[in-house]
Amino acid sequence: MHEIDWLGFTCQLLGGLGLFLFGMRMMSDGLQKSAGDSLRSILEKLTSNRFIGAFVGIIVTAMVQSSSATSVMVVGFVNAGLMNLTQALSVVLGANVGTTVTAQLIAFKISALALPAIGLGVFLRLFSKVPKRQYWGEILVGFGLLFLGLQVMTQGFVPLRQSEMFREAFVYFSVNPLVAALAGALLTMLVQSSSATMGITIALASTGLIDFYAAAAFVMGENIGTTITANIAAIGANKTAKRAALGHFLFNAIGVCYMLILLNFFTGFVDMITPGDPAFVNAEGFHPYAARHIANIHTLFNIINIIVFLPMIGFLALLCERIIPGRDIPDANATLLDEKLIDTPDMAVRQARKEVQRMSGYALEMLIMARKAMFEQDHKLINRIYELESSVDRMEKEIGTYLVKLYQTPMTERNSRYINSMMHVIHDIEKIGDYSESIARYAEKMIQDKMSFSDAAREEMAEIFDVAIRFCSHVFEGYNTGKFGIWVDTADENLIDQMKIQFKNNHMDRLSSGVCSVAMGILFVDILNKLEKVGDNAFNIAQVLVQRELG
Incomplete structure (x- = not known):
């Protein structure tokens, strides 16, 4: 045998x-x-x-x-x-x-x-x-x-x-x-x-x-x-x-x-x-x-x-x-990223982009609500901003971890560049969320101390808020749709900088004439600084888009 x-x-x-x-x-x-x-x-x-x-x-x-x-x-x-x-x-x-x-x-x-x-x-x-x-x-x-x-x-x-x-x-x-x-x-x-x-x-x-x-x-x-x-x-x-x-x-x-x-x-x-x-x-x-x-x-x-x-x-x-009966109950805090897709980088990048889009939507919503909460002194809006800030922070961490894991897999040069740019973008989005939360805290202080802006300060604050919201909205839309050519004009960032300087000078004049109090003046300047930083972070995202267009 x-x-x-x-x-x-x-x-x-x-x-x-x-x-x-x-x-x-x-x-x-x-x-x-x-x-x-x-x-x-x-x-x-x-x-x-x-x-x-x-x-x-x-x-x-x-x-x-x-x-x-x-x-x-x-x-x-x-x-x-x-x-x-x-x-x-x-x-x-x-x-x-x-x-x-x-x-x-x-x-x-x-x-x-x-x-x-x-x-x-x-x-x-x-x-x-x-x-x-x-x-x-x-x-x-x-x-x-x-x-x-x-x-x-x-x-x-x-x-x-x-x-x-x-x-x-x-x-x-x-x-x-x-x-x-x-x-x-x-x-x-x-x-x-x-x-x-x-x-x-x-x-x-x-x-x-x-x-x-x-x-x-x-x-x-x-x-x-x-x-x-x-x-x-x-x-x-x-x-x-x-x-x-x-x-x-x-x-x-x-x-x-x-x-x-x-x-x-x-x-x-x-x-x-x-x-x-x-x-x-x-x-x-x-x-x-x-x-x-x-x-x-x-x-x-x-x-x-x-x-x-x-x-x-x-x-x-x-x-x-x-x-398999029943309906899915969506969880607002549930992350849509699926690590099973990491082995197919193209699909994983596409899914990460969806999460970045959701994250940017939260950050923009926070900025809009911060404006409204400050002018209307609404506690519900302030609490909602705090909730969204926690979500944005969590999303930055989870998207970042996902992208790091994804970066370690074999992929095209294009996807590699895209992931690298996304890492920068989620940081800028998170910072915009942080600044919106800071403004919400100023609004909360105004409610507690029963403080309010003068009519001139309110008009200036509304004006710079509107430009910051418009700029963020345009940049986010350009990033999420990939059609940045429509929003290539980043003049809003310069406009925010100019407004900050002009409105600070106006504020000093009002202080001298006794129209505004010192306490409200400090809040006014702090909010201007936060909105100027919002513009800077939105501009950083715009620069990422410009580099993508050129690359």
């Missing part, structure tokens, strides 16, 4: 799987960085149209080479309110088709190009100064490692052909496709990559350890196992995000159920349209046509699934809502 070297087998399997997974990750990162702006553009054009949503899912997943990554993105978008349930489900359906590109790539049997691809990729990554070429270097290295890992795994399975125990076990899968599907699902849940388990299935079939029928059942199970990632990502998310993850599971699970019933017919059809006999054995003892048949099983299954379920997507959305 042939003795199997279990240590050697384990090392080859784990080493090959490690190379495969690392290659997949490197290729995916390179593709994301290379297509970063395109990826964002595609997602921004997503509409409620289910067919466009499915198409977007196919394209994005083909770019990132991971349906799990796309599903996690979708869960994050839904959780952040960037996408509704119907949109999310259509994208997930498309993602299932997009991820089959990996299997088709593997089936081309171009492992001879693995080492040249690694060599060329390393050269581009290390010696090129052009970021785009460096990204392509990463893609080539990942591509080469993927095929090298598959080759190592395939060679590692060869000795198992001599084991009677393993042959009988794998024959059992051929007779019991349901068990094979469960095994495929469990393996995918364990590895957390349907592409990796697809590679293992192709390696098993290519060495003859499992036949085409058992491999097809394995593939069915892998389509269920890959949904676990999105469902893990949905833990702690809102109900709509959980429904999106559940929908991903239901699509694949229901599809696998009807396909297992029709498996004989399905495998026969794929065999008929795919060249070669999957059972054919070459001189080296391998099955050269098995990989193409398995890849086609994977692709055709998901294409059929999208044809079946896309027209019913509204019904499936309702089903998900029935299974």
Whole structure:
């Protein structure tokens, strides 16, 4: 009886799987960085149209080479309110088709190009100064490692052909496709990559350890196992995000159920349209046509699934809502940032921008309420400003922490610059909030001490307040929309400086004539100084926008 070297087998399997997974990750990162702006553009054009949503899912997943990554993105978008349930489900359906590109790539049997691809990729990554070429270097290295890992795994399975125990076990899968599907699902849940388990299935079939029928059942199970990632990502998310993850599971699970019933017919059809006999054995003892048949099983299954379920997507959305009932109660203090999106920097940056927009909205609201609270001496407005100030402080800390984590991931030069500028912008927004809070405290002191401005001081204070609010509003709108050309005139900052000087001089005249008291005069000057600093911080944000336009 042939003795199997279990240590050697384990090392080859784990080493090959490690190379495969690392290659997949490197290729995916390179593709994301290379297509970063395109990826964002595609997602921004997503509409409620289910067919466009499915198409977007196919394209994005083909770019990132991971349906799990796309599903996690979708869960994050839904959780952040960037996408509704119907949109999310259509994208997930498309993602299932997009991820089959990996299997088709593997089936081309171009492992001879693995080492040249690694060599060329390393050269581009290390010696090129052009970021785009460096990204392509990463893609080539990942591509080469993927095929090298598959080759190592395939060679590692060869000795198992001599084991009677393993042959009988794998024959059992051929007779019991349901068990094979469960095994495929469990393996995918364990590895957390349907592409990796697809590679293992192709390696098993290519060495003859499992036949085409058992491999097809394995593939069915892998389509269920890959949904676990999105469902893990949905833990702690809102109900709509959980429904999106559940929908991903239901699509694949229901599809696998009807396909297992029709498996004989399905495998026969794929065999008929795919060249070669999957059972054919070459001189080296391998099955050269098995990989193409398995890849086609994977692709055709998901294409059929999208044809079946896309027209019913509204019904499936309702089903998900029935299974997970109730409504999300929005929390005003809840942070919309999702760390699960950090692995896809383009999406994480987009989500961070949404939070910065919300933060700037709070800061502007504080400034407007500070003006009103001072003139109307309203305690409710003052208390609301204090609440918002706590929110703005918390948001600066949480957005900053998120951006630091995001900055440590591979990304495009454009995203790197964007994150760096956002770090400065959130600091300036937070300072504007601080100054608004200080003005609210002055208003509170005026109420407690029953103080009030003279008519002339009130007019001047209203005038400089209006300019500061207008300037902040324009700058925030320009930053949040990216259309800074509309607000390129930053003359308001100079106007605030001039007003401060002029109004201080006017104030000295009123003090000399006894129109204003010394106590009110001190408050008046302090508020002018705070509004001048508000203008300075808004101007800092405007400068960031100018640099972005020039860069």
